[in-house]
Amino acid sequence: MKNARTFTTFALIALASTATALPFDAIDATQAYQNEVAILEATGAMPSTEPVAIFPAMPEEEVAAPVIASLQDVSLPAQPRVGAPAAVGVATQGREVAAPSADIALPAVDLAALAETHDALAVRKGEDGEADAMMMLSDVLFSFGDDRLEPAAVALLEDLAPELEGATALQIAGHTDAIGDEASNQELGLRRANAVRDWLIANSALSADVVTATGIGEVDPVADNLRADGSDNPEGRALNRRVEFLLPDAG
Structure with missing residues (x-):
């Protein structure tokens, strides 16, 4: 025992x-x-x-277990859908404030209405009578045979640029009269179109992938370079020396 x-x-x-x-x-x-x-x-x-x-009683004081947050208590950033811009919210005082949408629509560009705002602008209409392009006379933009923008041209572009920023595609086409050979006129038209394009990209919200330039030269006149008797037509040639603004996405 x-x-x-x-x-x-x-x-x-x-x-x-x-x-x-x-x-x-x-x-x-x-x-x-x-x-x-x-x-x-x-x-x-x-x-x-x-x-x-031998086995003392456990203290009556309750010991709180560690708090583990549930998934409902944890705020995780929403995952954006593929192909859609992620919406970013900023929480402030219990309210959800949505960030500005990247898809805000800009006002549509109305070239015909713009052409009425300045004497150096005009509208070229198609066979259907609708405005196909806004024309800016080259005599306002450049000196004879030159592709450097004149001060008056810069002032005019400064007025036009804010109105053109809503365009999703903008084409600048350079035209000339028939003096000189066709190849030289096409090259001069391209240089002038690029001068306008470069200025818009550098001085407005228009980006390089939106604005394009092309040289047309003498092959698409809007007036006769010569009169019916074969004499020179200065007024017609002045109309042909132009830079056109076109909206390819407008139809």
Whole structure:
């Protein structure tokens, strides 16, 4: 019986020393102790005692478990759809403020209306009577045979540029009269169209992929370079020396 008491005492001490490390709670420990005590009392190995002597009661103070945020509490940035611009929201005082849309439509460009704003502008109409292009007389833009913009041309472009910025495609075409050979006139027309294009790209919101330039030269006159008797027609040639603004996406 002494050996049984000694063995049980060591067992209880070992059980008490590892109680904090074992993965069971106080209820499990108390139940184990009571089972052990019942066996010992039945054999007379030890007197009855309170389990609190070896397994003190857990403090009644509640220990809060770590708070783990649920997915509802976590704000994650929305993933943009493929092919669509990502909408960025800025939260402020509980309200959702949407960022400006990248698809804001710019006002449509009306070349016919623009042509009425300046004496140096005119409209070229097609066979259907609709305005096909806005014409700017080259005599206003350039000196004879030159492709450098005159001060008056810069002032006019400064007025026109804000009105042209709504275009999604803008073509600048350079035309000349019939003086000189056709190849030289085509090359001069291209240089003049590029001069206007370069100025617009450098001084407005129009980008290089929106504005294109082409040289037409003398092959598409809007007036006769010569009169019916074969004499020179300065008024007609002046109309033919022009730079046209076209909107390819307008139809």
